[in-house]
Amino acid sequence: MAKELFLEVVTPQSAIVSEEVQIVVAPGSEGEFGALKGHTTFLTSLKVGTLRYKDANGKERFLFINGGFAEVLPNKVTILAESAERRQNIDVERAKNAKNRAEKRLADKAADTDLARAEVALRRAVHRLSIKGSS
Amino acid sequence: MATLKEVQSKIVSVKKTKQITSAMKMVATSRLRGAQTSMEAFQPYAGKFAEVLGSIAGSAGEDASPLLVPREDVKKVAIIVCTSDRGLCGGFNVNLTSKAGKIIKSDLEGKDVSFTCFGKKARDWAKKQPQPIDDEFIGVVGGDVEFAVASSSGQKLINSFLEGAVDEVYLIYSKFINMAKQETTIKQILPIPSLEDVVGESVEEEKDSDTLVSHLCEPSSDALLGEMLPKNVFIQIYDALLQTSTSEHAARMRAMDNATKACEDMVDELQTIFNKTRQAAITSELMDIVGGAEALKG
Numbered sequence: 001m002a003k004e005l006f007l008e009v010v011t012p013q014s015a016i017v018s019e020e021v022q023i024v025v026a027p028g029s030e031g032e033f034g035a036l037k038g039h040t041t042f043l044t045s046l047k048v049g050t051l052r053y054k055d056a057n058g059k060e061r062f063l064f065i066n067g068g069f070a071e072v073l074p075n076k077v078t079i080l081a082e083s084a085e086r087r088q089n090i091d092v093e094r095a096k097n098a099k100n101r102a103e104k105r106l107a108d109k110a111a112d113t114d115l116a117r118a119e120v121a122l123r124r125a126v127h128r129l130s131i132k133g134s135s
Numbered sequence: 136m137a138t139l140k141e142v143q144s145k146i147v148s149v150k151k152t153k154q155i156t157s158a159m160k161m162v163a164t165s166r167l168r169g170a171q172t173s174m175e176a177f178q179p180y181a182g183k184f185a186e187v188l189g190s191i192a193g194s195a196g197e198d199a200s201p202l203l204v205p206r207e208d209v210k211k212v213a214i215i216v217c218t219s220d221r222g223l224c225g226g227f228n229v230n231l232t233s234k235a236g237k238i239i240k241s242d243l244e245g246k247d248v249s250f251t252c253f254g255k256k257a258r259d260w261a262k263k264q265p266q267p268i269d270d271e272f273i274g275v276v277g278g279d280v281e282f283a284v285a286s287s288s289g290q291k292l293i294n295s296f297l298e299g300a301v302d303e304v305y306l307i308y309s310k311f312i313n314m315a316k317q318e319t320t321i322k323q324i325l326p327i328p329s330l331e332d333v334v335g336e337s338v339e340e341e342k343d344s345d346t347l348v349s350h351l352c353e354p355s356s357d358a359l360l361g362e363m364l365p366k367n368v369f370i371q372i373y374d375a376l377l378q379t380s381t382s383e384h385a386a387r388m389r390a391m392d393n394a395t396k397a398c399e400d401m402v403d404e405l406q407t408i409f410n411k412t413r414q415a416a417i418t419s420e421l422m423d424i425v426g427g428a429e430a431l432k433g
Binding site: 011012013028029030040042043069080083 | 173176177179180181183184187190191282286351352353354356359362363370373
């Protein structure tokens with residue numbers, strides 16, 4: 001029996017990942033979950049966060065996921081993300097700026113700021129930076 | 136009859152026009168390739184999404200989401216019109232806007248219609264209509280379409296649908312079938328017609344034995360469905376934008392190809408006239424010389 005699990009990460013723009021992996025850890029909306037081969041069929045929505053997986057050679061890889069859905073089948077995991085970035089494609093400057101902006105907006109608490117939006121923006125920036133930092 | 140010089144300058148100008156049209160055709164060809172690539176890149180996502188949606192739609196009830204419930208008394212209708220920003224693509228934009236005009240006069244007679252416009256041509260057209268414009272997006276169709284554009288405009292429409300400001304939403308776009316054929320299509324996107332239709336598309340696209348498994352859902356399948364249905368609306372809008380972009384380039388390519396050919400025909404015709412005129416001039420000159428010689432002899 002092949003030990004591998006097939007991981008597919010697709011976004012509207014392109015397919016980001018399509019390869020055999022050993023394990024996938026994804027940020028589900030009800031909590032982070034890990035999937036190995038033979039996982040029961042499972043469907044969940046995803047939060048903004050980090051998708052981790054070990055590729056066929058056992059190397060750990062990180063992916064930034066901007067929310068979406070995950071479908072887990074015994075031999076395949078499909079991630080439908082609105083957008084996703086590999087670690088090397090993350091723009092640190094942009095994320096830092098976004099983080100500062102969001103923090104400022106949350107701190108100011110002006111009446112017209114969309115707090116939920118600022119919070120999501122902050123979460124995105126923090127996750128991007130933490131992925132970049134965890135090399 | 137035109138003088139030799141006039142015909143010649145006309146030939147030159149037609150040739151220059153031909154140069155422009157053939158260059159535009161080449162540009163459209165390369166843009167078309169780009170648009171087609173992004174359309175194809177979107178297919179796996181759309182297909183997979185429909186598949187997943189289909190598999191949970193079966194387990195969820197019909198009243199799982201307010202987006203599914205049709206309104207009994209439809210008063211206000213929003214129409215999304217997708218056209219290109221630029222012209223010179225034959226009847227492409229006119230087809231789309233006249234379709235919108237027709238549907239307002241027939242099916243939507245007596246209802247409050249408002250527009251969401253993608254593309255300059257749609258906006259220009261909608262400005263001339265008595266109905267108001269809710270939203271306009273310029274510089275989207277024909278270039279790099281971003282998913283965020285589709286989702287933000289879609290979210291706005293969903294919000295106004297949920298608030299009751301709008302009872303139905305239609306989408307008018309140009310469906311790309313192949314290089315020679317683009318079809319003006321109208322689609323109802325809100326309320327979502329029926330789950331069977333949504334699911335039907337997925338079955339066509341991917342016949343996978345895995346599709347029919349029932350999933351363990353987290354959170355509940357109804358909650359998931361509630362989250363996925365708006366996304367489905369965004370996907371449809373995004374798909375429409377991609378298709379319209381691709382169709383625009385295909386239509387322009389064909390229009391420019393026709394124009395180039397027409398220029399060639401015109402040059403041929405003008406060349407014939409030019410030759411005839413020149414011949415006539417030579418003949419009349421010869422006649423003069425012969426006439427002069429005869430006169431000297433006599």
